[in-house]
Amino acid sequence: MRKITFTIKRFDGNKDWLQRYDLPYENGKTLLWALTKIREEQDPTLNFTSACRHAICGSCAIRVNGNSFLTCKTALDEILDTFKTDDLKCEPLGNFDVVRDLVIDWKPKLEKMKVVKPWIIPKESGSPTTGFKQSEQEFQKIASPTDCILCGICASECTQLAMNQEGYLEPFILNRAYRFAVDSRDGAPEEHIRPVLENDLWKCVHCMQCVSQCPKDINLSAEVAYLRQETMKMGETQNLGARHAYAFHDDVKNKGRLNEMTLPMKTEGVVKTAMKRVPFALRMISKGKINPLHMPKEVEGIAGVRKIYEYAKGVDQP
């Protein structure tokens, strides 16, 4: 009979270990079914959390073979097919403290979330006794971001967070900030956005893990772009990230292509670049990797590119 092997990372508060469980394969089951079966039939000491079992409470996310899943809605067959193996390694979500086995500690994350004021700061046009008017289009802007169930999958897979637990915010926190910043009923978007900027917003590495793994298909990377745009509208254009983005923006307008020689100067400033990047540049030049004399010419049709830039200025952003 076909057996599925679950190697589960256990933790008892002091030590961790890997424990192996074999389960006879059954067709059409979920990951949560497997964990429950192990717990009820093989090992009552195995701990994990789950509640609603239909992907709305956000309790049951774990990591399997290096990716994060809601166990309740993930078909075992799908996982086996994805990884082409009958050996599954289960771990608690990454970038969280572990309480026991697959159970993680949310408390510090929820405390951390408060930094972006994750609550509506109501506009004066509304009141507790009248509510608000909001158009269907305005509602559509918050429809997807309010799908977030705080399952933690985005945080588990976030590349920047793994390197920078203290400084960076979990993608679900960015989503909360975004959700209020775009709500037509909120009167102070900046109060949600500024803390995001101050917590390394520009350090997102654009790895697309959050947006790829989110079980609710929330477009987190587009939200990061929006938050960055807004910080620049708030006048925050002189930080490394903003200057770097503008360097690209301007190069395309000027020549159509990037000038990789001047890029660091535009981002970091001439002095810093001179001090810091000289050995780097010399390394490149000596290998013939870059030619300091290469200056990109204007591309064919640059006038058209500039017209598109002009035109874009007048377009209402979504």
Place this chain on the structure above:
Amino acid sequence: MKYGFFPGCTLESAAEELMISTKKVASALGIELIELEGWTCCGASHIQDVDDFLGVAVNARNIALGEKFDAPILTVCNTCTLMLRTAKDRLDHDENLKDKVNEGLQQANLEYRGTSEVTHLLWALIRDYGLENLRKKVKRPLTGLKVANFYGCHIVRPPKIMGFENHMNPQSMEMVAEVLGAESVEFDQRLACCGFHAVFPAEKEVMGMTRINCLSPKAAGADCLVTPCPLCQMQLDMYQPDAQKGCDENITMPILHLPQLIGLALGFEPEELAINRHIMDAIPTLKKTLTFA
């Protein structure tokens, strides 16, 4: 086989060697690459941070240039592929956006129609060219060479836009390596991010990532790391000396761009593929298992 070729800025300036190797390999395989005339930077995941609409419009223009040929658009850069495909996906699913963008393109006498696919050399080899055809072209099987396939983010993620293969367990690189005769090693960072896009604002973190990205294949016994993305190649190669600083362990790991690995198997000499221009010298390692003239 004919493609509208979108080289991307990296191949044109900071990593000219990758342009050289890409063109040599394409020509040896009989793949015709017609460079799009007047292509611009794809925005490299940055323009949308300034202006979302502009990010789409610039790439609509790039795709429109490609639509003039009756052929798909091909890149050898993950990020270019993602940027072009993201624009295409949005334009093809949002009539209103498409109309607005076309109003802008009209001023440059262009129109986005949505007729050209956007693909990457890796996908084209598998889907269009055929691995068996590639196998026939191999002159110097890479027997004994242990490669670490480092996919880079933007060739697999987000799956909704990229969609060529399962983003959690892609196999295309392994399939190509197998055809070339190389051995793929398993390593933790296979699907990790190189960090290139945030190397300025997040230097410390990205250097840390580079360190891990080199140590992981090293621990797995890889001779070199190969990536389908010139940005990953640059990040892991150019910044490797900086990443080495402050790390007691030797992280040295030669980094190749996918066309270079293919080129070696097609019989080119490392110098012909400009492998000698990399910061981390790959040639001594290659010589251990491969024979050169």
Place this chain on the structure above:
Amino acid sequence: MLQYDIVIVGAGGAGMMAALNASKEEDLKVAVISKIYPTRSHTGAAQGGINAAMKNRDSTDSTEKHFRDTVKGSDFLADQDAVEFFTSNMPDIIKELDYFGVPFSRDENGNVAQRPFGGASSPRTCYSADKTGHVILHALYEQCLKQDVVFLDEWFLLSLAVENGKLEGLVAMDMKTGDIHPIQAKAVVLATGGFGRIYWSRTTNAINMTGDGTAACFEVGIPLKDPEFVQFHPTGLASTGVLLSEACRGEGGYLLNKDGERFMQRYAPEKMELGPRDLVSRSIETEIKEGRGFGEEMGSYVLMDLRHLGEKKIMERLPQVRELAMEFEGVDLIKEPVPIRPSCHYMMGGIHVTDFKTCSTPIEGIHAAGECSSVSIHGANRLGGNSVADVVLFGKYAGLGARESAMKRTFGTTTKMEVEVEKWKSQFATMRKKNTGNNIFEIRNKMAETMWYNVGIFRTENEMAEALQVIDQLLEEYKDTYIGDASVRYNMAFINYVEVGNLLKLAKAVVIGALNRKESRGSHSRGDYPERNDQKFLKHTLIYMENDQFRLEYLPVRITKYQPEERKY
């Protein structure tokens, strides 16, 4: 010793509404304990909407009509003064929720959108696509964060401490450490949700809906009101029981038998699929019984067909429903009808609330709100869209009521609390060591099976008498069970053990209530007594537990405006 003026148990819609209102002025110390993180609460699973006569879609709607519909839906068992209070305050609550940032779907005028729902004479169910409970739960949590409400997350209620009829506080376990704490309180609000898990897997309920607060009240002598009234939601997914929102029928879904017939024609010729839940559930089961369903035995089902609504409407109004059907039944309801069957959904009965304006119970200082309680506004059958409404409205008044209690009362003795703490500590120690006895999961599964087959949608004397014997037997077996986990830290096996104990007690109350109600009313449908009997049973059941003995009393229904009449749809 931990000491709070008010402790709220449960952090779903009712608990958080109570917390917000109890702690509005900073003069009182308030804490919320919850066995799961607040946003995991089952309020979030409510899909279709929340009823309030806003008149946004139908200007002829009124709180009076909502009142009448609710009373009729309840099969006249609801207390009418409470229902009137409820329906007349609901529109204000929606505005308050709007102000809290709840992302309601909107109509073309920018007002909160409304849709038709079963048993309602006007389209008055406010909604946010099909995730209404989810967005309300999160908005309330956000408001709690804003107000700095103190949450003791992953704390599990073990028991209430009442000495000489006076509330002392409660005893709870900090699950992360395994420490058992007494918490002294002047007032307590129970908001722990329903106990649909007495049917274990044949329910739409989350796995932790085990009635802990209801059982704790039951233990200290507060009676359970009307526990026999169990709502079976008509449209559970056939294979898992996962809920597909009433919004499916609200938006116009058809129910079809194997002959392709819209069988609701036979049972509710006017309202058709929009009949109330009890009626639609019985209709489905009747079709299956009479051989017009698909499949066999436990695998029987009928179909719900939404295809005629078209892709656009489905994607806009029922996106989550579509996902659920795809993920859990493998059906894309844009293209195919989905197999469904009734599944235990809601407990109309619960902790006996004596004053709906404060949600107080017979013991001073103990308040209750939401599904754990029975006010009673749902009577013998709750209307769809009235549960989230109940939760936020009575959660609010329970919070305010607890404030009043806390202002009036002083901290009392701690005698009983100390006894309870010692009892639980020794219980925990014993269970951690014990390695032999009856299998706890077998006890649980036997209970569920018995309840489903013998005390399910259709009930008879003999079957229920048998169920009572089985439950009694299981209560005996429960005394000698084991959990198999010696850990102090995060010992879910122990928590689950206590939960099963709670379920068993509550299941027994359901059976006793049902056995003694020799009539059919609302969700309680007896084959041997098919008619409603107002002469004998227009009254609430009250069940007391005294030293493991269950005692039955009845209480008159408060009728103000609507005299019982035949219920036709």
